[in-house]
Amino acid sequence: MDEMIVNKVAESGIITLNLEDFLPDPAQLAVFDLKPFLFREMILREKDFRAALPLHDWEQYQGKDVTITCSADAIIPQWAYMLIATALSPVAASLSSGTIEQLTENKILEAIAAIDPAEYADKRVVIKGCGDKIMPEAAFIAVTARLRPVVKSLMYGEPCSTVPVYKKK
Numbered sequence: 001m002d003e004m005i006v007n008k009v010a011e012s013g014i015i016t017l018n019l020e021d022f023l024p025d026p027a028q029l030a031v032f033d034l035k036p037f038l039f040r041e042m043i044l045r046e047k048d049f050r051a052a053l054p055l056h057d058w059e060q061y062q063g064k065d066v067t068i069t070c071s072a073d074a075i076i077p078q079w080a081y082m083l084i085a086t087a088l089s090p091v092a093a094s095l096s097s098g099t100i101e102q103l104t105e106n107k108i109l110e111a112i113a114a115i116d117p118a119e120y121a122d123k124r125v126v127i128k129g130c131g132d133k134i135m136p137e138a139a140f141i142a143v144t145a146r147l148r149p150v151v152k153s154l155m156y157g158e159p160c161s162t163v164p165v166y167k168k169k
Contacts, residue, residue, distance in 0.1 A: 034070035
C-alpha cells in the first residue's frame with residue numbers, strides 16, 4: 001500500500017510545444033477592406049478614392065498588424081494598395097495583403113521562425129495535437145523544419161500518446 005504512483009510522462013523529459021501559444025492576439029490584428037470605397041461595390045474611382053482616404057480614421061490601426069483586402073469581387077488597381085499602404089505605414093505595426101486568416105498564419109509562421117532551436121537541442125519534443133483552435137498546416141510544417149535539425153526526437157500528439165515524426169539516429 002505504500003507504493004508511490006509515478007508519473008512517467010512527467011519524468012520523461014519530454015517538452016510539449018503547443019502551437020496555439022504562437023497565435024497572435026486578435027486585438028492586435030486588423031483588416032482594411034477596400035469594399036466601402038468602391039462605387040456600387042464594383043469600381044474604384046480614383047478621384048473619389050483619393051478624396052475619401054484623408055477622411056478615413058487611420059488611428060484605429062495604431063500599432064496593429066493590418067492586412068489589406070477587398071471583400072468585393074472587383075478589380076483593384078495596384079496603385080490603390082500603394083495609397084493605402086502610404087496612409088497605414090505611419091500607424092500600423094506591419095502591413096500585408098490577404099484575409100485575416102492569412103495574416104494570422106503569417107504571424108504564427110513569424111513566431112515559429114523566431115524560435116531559438118538551441119533551446120530544443122537534443123530534447124524530446126511533442127508538438128501538441130489537440131487543442132481548442134484549428135491550426136494551419138503551415139504551422140506544423142514550419143515547426144518541424146525548424147526543430148528537426150536539432151531535436152533528439154519529434155512527436156505529434158500528447159505526451160501520453162504520441163505519433164513519432166522524427167528520431168535522431
